[in-house]
Amino acid sequence: MRRWFALLVLIPLLTACPKQGASELRIYNWSDYMPEDVIRDFEQREKVKIVLDTYDDPEAMISKLEAGGDSEYDLIIVSDYLIGQLARKGTILELDKSKIPNFANLGPEFADPAYDPQSKHSVVYQWGTTGLAYREDLVKGPVDSWAVLFDPAKSVGPFLLLTEMREQMGAALRYLGESVNSTDPAALEKVKNLLIDAKRRSRGFAGGTDAVQQLLGGNAAVVVAYSGDAFRAMEENPKVKYVIPKEGATRWTDSLAILSKSPRAELAYKFINYLLEPEVAAKVSNGIGYGTPVPAAMPMIEAKDDPVIYPPAEVQAKLEFLADLEEGLNAFNAVWAEVKAR
Incomplete structure (x- = not known):
């Protein structure tokens, strides 16, 4: 979770350019919250282009979606407490887990969070x-x-x-x-x-x-x-x-959710599934310094013993x-x- 005062920051991420006419996946995410090499690797794997816009204020993000941004993006990464609000408004899809086989890689506490039982509308991305x-x-x-x-x-x-x-x-x-x-x-x-x-x-x-x-x-x-x-x-x-x-x-989690109006939902599912691969999950956490929800990634986490990221039980x-x-x-x-x- 990560952020400017009452200002919506839209920063196109310059990444490797796939061939002209390739599909795009449009993501709306917190600032500085996804390593560029993770994005590039997915682009190369799927022969697509990712367009990433960012925000620092969740209230401004919600306003953006309500003003038509819900049809501009495919995938959003948002605070846990907003998932219910977005689901009730029909802004985000009810997920088809058969399209996310790597969902099984999530730790039990992240697979069935209180704010979204059974991860009906969202998948945990990071926690902190x-x-x-x-x-x-x-x-x-x-x-x-x-x-x-x-x-x-x-x-x-x-x-x-x-x-x-x-x-x-x-x-x-x-x-x-x-x-x-x-x-x-x-x-x-x-x-x-x-x-x-x-x-x-x-x-x-x-x-x-x-x-x-x-x-x-x-x-x-x-x-x-x-x-x-x-x-x-x-x-x-x-x-x-x-x-x-x-x-x-x-303590919070940020979650991935697919927008109901996304014209590229299938590609969004692929990206979510990709992020749940243990090697990719480790790369994400190593790159941005937050906790991974994927237990199999932990042996590859460089700061797994750092109490700032993984606080002890008493904290x-x-x-x-x-x-x-x-x-x-x-x-x-x-x-x-x-x-x-x-």
């Missing part, structure tokens, strides 16, 4: 966590709590908030001792006030990839970050660290999945709109 990334050479105190964002007395330096509504509001809810999925009006009122105050003291909102770039550049000492983005930043600068706050945080016990809130989402939207407007 959302926590705090910071520069140990820039902070002025310990970074072990969401308080570095929400308590002025615990501030350790300039910080950025995350543009993804559910994640940023979830962080505030955990700081308050609530579930990331709470729709309690009193809790959401507190969240609103926390975020309005934090926004005023912050250096603004940023998507995941933008946030870690600003962290690397020294524009912020602390950012809300996705684990894979933080992992790659740590490789670039060892002074970058990543922590799951003591109050807890989110996982503090993690919570974002749920599909259905009608309860309206309360989140109302709070977020007021935060953004203030």
